[in-house]
C-alpha cells in the first residue's frame with residue numbers, strides 16, 4: 001500500500017458506529033463547530049455519503065457517512081492553537097468555523113498523525129503563514145507519502161506550546177494507528193485530542209506507516225496515565241476516559257483471537273470471516289472496512305511475535 005493506496009487507506013475512516021449503520025437513510029451534513037469546554041471547540045464534518053471527500057467519480061458509496069478528521073480549536077487571549085486541518089479543500093471552511101467563535105488569529109497548527117483526512121490541509125495552512133508542529137515520524141511519513149505541507153518544526157517525545165497563559169502539550173506515547181500518533185493534551189481543561197489512537201469505532205492499524213496492534217495496547221495504557229476526562233477522538237462523538245479504558249481489553253481480546261487463528265493455521269483468505277468482532281461492537285463500521293485491508297499484515301505481526 002504505497003502512494004495513492006496509502007492515501008486511499010486514510011481517507012475512509014468515519015464517524016459511524018453500528019448504531020448508525022442500522023439507520024435506513026443517512027443524511028449528509030455540512031461542517032460544524034461545537035463547544036467542548038470553555039475556550040475549546042471541535043470542528044466536525046463535513047459528513048459525506050462517499051469517501052474520501054464528497055461523491056467524486058472514483059469515490060465509493062458504501063451506504064455509510066464519512067467524516068474528515070476532527071479538528072480541535074483552543075482559543076487563548078494571544079491567539080488560537082488548532083489541531084489538524086482535514087483535507088486541503090476543507091481548509092477555508094475550517095478557517096471560517098474558527099472565525100465564527102473568535103477574532104483571534106491562528107498561531108500554531110499541531111498534527112496528530114500524517115493521514116490526509118487529518119493533515120491534508122497542512123500546505124494551505126503553511127501558505128497562510130501559520131506554523132505547523134508535528135512529531136518527527138509524522139514529518140517523515142508526510143515526505144515518504146508525498147503529501148503537501150511537511151512541518152518545519154518537529155519533536156521526538158514531547159513538546160509544548162505556550163500561548164496566552166495556556167500550555168498545550170504534544171505527547172508521543174508509542175506506536176498504534178501509525179508510528180507517529182501524537183496525543184494533544186490540554187492540561188488545564190483535562191482534555192485530550194487522541195487523533196486516530198482512539199476513534200468512535202474500531203481501531204485501524206496502518207502497517208505501511210509503522211502501526212502496530214501489539215504496541216497499540218501499551219500506547220493506550222500510556223494514554224490512560226494522563227489526567228483527563230474528555231477525549232476528542234480522530235473521528236466521532238466526544239468520548240470519556242472510561243471509553244478509552246473499555247477500548248483496551250477489546251483490543252487485547254482481538255489480539256488474542258488473532259493469535260488463536262495463527263496457532264490454528266487459518267489461512268489469510270479466511271481471516272476476515274474467522275476474526276470475531278461483533279461482540280466487541282466493532283463489526284460493520286467504516287473503520288472495520290479500513291481495518292480489513294491490513295488484516296494480512298496484522299496476522300504477520302501477531303505470528304512474528306509468537307515465534
Ligand SMILES: [Zn+2]
Pocket residue numbers: 010013113115118177196234
Ligand atoms: Zn488516521
